[in-house]
Amino acid sequence: MSVPEKVGSWARTQQQEYAHGEPRPLGGLLAAVGVYGALTAAGAVALRASGRPLPDRIPVGDALLLTVGTFRLARTVAKDPVTSPLRAPFTAFRGTSGEAEVAEEIREHGGWKHAVGELVTCPFCLAQWIGTGFVLSWVAAPRATRLAGLVMTVVAGADVGQFVYDKLQSDATGD
Incomplete structure (x- = not known):
């Protein structure tokens, strides 16, 4: 058995033993980890x-700015x-x-x-990717990254x- 055949056999075994028949995309997830690492x-x-x-x-202020920015950008994308x-x-x-968010299923x-x-x-999941991008960008171009953050x-x-306003309005009108 060749090396590619052995790897394929190993991957199929891992899929069966890990997922118990569920369609878990282990190969695709492994590729995503590879892309992130690369x-x-x-x-x-x-x-x-x-x-x-x-x-x-x-600095703490930059860390907080990038943290909140990562949170918001991850929700925006997702x-x-x-x-x-x-x-x-x-x-x-x-x-x-x-509020202003959609529910989607994987196709x-x-x-x-x-x-x-x-x-x-x-x-x-996206927060790790976005946070890494923000931090690398902050090191390379702190001023521009602070602006984006x-x-x-x-x-x-x-x-x-918006949520506070909606809550106050709801409380005032009883809606």
Whole structure:
């Protein structure tokens, strides 16, 4: 048996033993982990090649700005109706799931499209990718990254304001 045949046999065995017949996209998820690792490594290599020194620490204000920005951008990509065209090749619309958010299901089960569908509909999953991008960007171009983070942080603050306003209005009118 050749090496590719052995790897394929091993992968099929892992799929059967792990998923118990469920269509879990282990191969696609492994590819996503590989892409994440490759992109992160490429970013680190690019930073190293630029000669830009790594910071000893990130100031607390910047860390909070990037944290809130990551939260808001991950929700925007994963749940916002406006970004649904980006998710459409991998998902199907199922309704709304909250204020200005959509509920979607993964279109294909098993394989790389399933893995991408899981990634693009999961704000928790996207946060790692987006957070890594924000941090690498902050090291390379702190001012521009603070600006992008600020935009998403302002949007998150506006979201909170919308919920507070709706609650106050509901309490006042009894609706």
